[in-house]
Amino acid sequence: MRDYGETRDGQTIQEYSLRNAAGMEVKFITFGGILTSIRVPDRQGRFANVALGFSKLADYEAEHPYFGAITGRYANRIGGGAFSLDGRDYQLFKNDGGNSLHGGAVGFDKRVWVASESNGAVELAYRSSDGEEGYPGNLDVSVRYSLDADNGLRIDYAAETDAPTVLNLTNHSYFNLMGEGEGTIYDHILTLNADAYTPTDANQIPTGEIAPVAGSPFDFRTAKTIGSGQRSAHPQIVAAQGYDHNFVLNRRGLGKGELGLAARAYEPRSGRVMEVWTTEPGVQFYAGNFLDATLIGASGRLYRQSDGFALETQHFPDSPNKPQFPTTVLRPGARKESTTVYRFSTD
Ligand code: BGC
Numbered sequence: 001m002r003d004y005g006e007t008r009d010g011q012t013i014q015e016y017s018l019r020n021a022a023g024m025e026v027k028f029i030t031f032g033g034i035l036t037s038i039r040v041p042d043r044q045g046r047f048a049n050v051a052l053g054f055s056k057l058a059d060y061e062a063e064h065p066y067f068g069a070i071t072g073r074y075a076n077r078i079g080g081g082a083f084s085l086d087g088r089d090y091q092l093f094k095n096d097g098g099n100s101l102h103g104g105a106v107g108f109d110k111r112v113w114v115a116s117e118s119n120g121a122v123e124l125a126y127r128s129s130d131g132e133e134g135y136p137g138n139l140d141v142s143v144r145y146s147l148d149a150d151n152g153l154r155i156d157y158a159a160e161t162d163a164p165t166v167l168n169l170t171n172h173s174y175f176n177l178m179g180e181g182e183g184t185i186y187d188h189i190l191t192l193n194a195d196a197y198t199p200t201d202a203n204q205i206p207t208g209e210i211a212p213v214a215g216s217p218f219d220f221r222t223a224k225t226i227g228s229g230q231r232s233a234h235p236q237i238v239a240a241q242g243y244d245h246n247f248v249l250n251r252r253g254l255g256k257g258e259l260g261l262a263a264r265a266y267e268p269r270s271g272r273v274m275e276v277w278t279t280e281p282g283v284q285f286y287a288g289n290f291l292d293a294t295l296i297g298a299s300g301r302l303y304r305q306s307d308g309f310a311l312e313t314q315h316f317p318d319s320p321n322k323p324q325f326p327t328t329v330l331r332p333g334a335r336k337e338s339t340t341v342y343r344f345s346t347d
Helices: 057-061 235-240
Strands: 002-006 012-019 025-029 035-041 047-049 082-085 088-091 114-118 121-128 139-147 152-161 189-192 194-198 244-249 260-266 272-278 282-286 310-314 336-346
Touching: 002 057, 012 121, 012 139, 025 139, 035 336, 189 282, 235 244, 244 260, 260 282, 260 310, 272 310
Parallel strands: none
Antiparallel strands: 002 012, 012 025, 025 035, 035 047, 082 088, 114 121, 121 139, 139 152, 152 336, 189 260, 194 244, 244 282, 260 272, 272 336, 282 310
């Protein structure tokens, strides 16, 4: 652990490094719980950072597309920035046109988390107070980062509330398995373990439909390049300027807390492979469509469209307004737990 910097309002931020015997190293900061670096070997054993990010705190404090961050209280969109729960209406801050995105004006990505170490893992804790960003209930959240011997980065999320609320937690890392700043991710070969996805309207809010991927550019059940569908004229791809959709993960035969394979990404030049395992029902596959050559990354290179992709394990967007989707309601006395593992290897 070391001091990483000071926020504009004078809070000291720490950086933690986790390293395993194989040499894999992950760094994160107590600001937003942001994963700032994930260093893994290629097939020749050469290490590179495969996560997009910045080199200093001020860049993370400024507006950016949630690089590496813990996203909440509600990851992704809530339509109209509004929902009702137990007969009461709640209005959230609208930071995405008419919607609320990734928690509102000051989401979990911009909060200072309290770190504690145990057994080589680090747990980050944050109390989101009643009414913060319009959400009801004092919510105690913890996010635990750990590394295993087999190059798996494990993220354990837990939350408890003192009043009924809704929540959806994820990590918003962007990956480029060639290495951060090394170009577009079009040649990455992706598999998604999903027979269906949730199509969205013109405002990127799910229509409520669970649509089969068969016969569409959303069919990643057999491995194919990201680039092959990213320029498709499918109306869903046109509307989101590329892939930016929630996939409904196949979880047949899996119990509630059991990890299931969500995705596998393979980059042929480096030989790097990343698998995503999760207990969550969905994953947002976002191909970095809105990276617009305005941000300079950690190694001093400009991030352009599709220079990274995100696989955000989650409950479905706008679930508070879609009773047919798996529930995101948390009530006092219950504990919400989920786990996601990003596992790296080579071909
Ligand atoms: C959303 C995108 C958004 C990105 C950065 C993703 O989770 O689905 O639409 O641009 O986050 O905010």
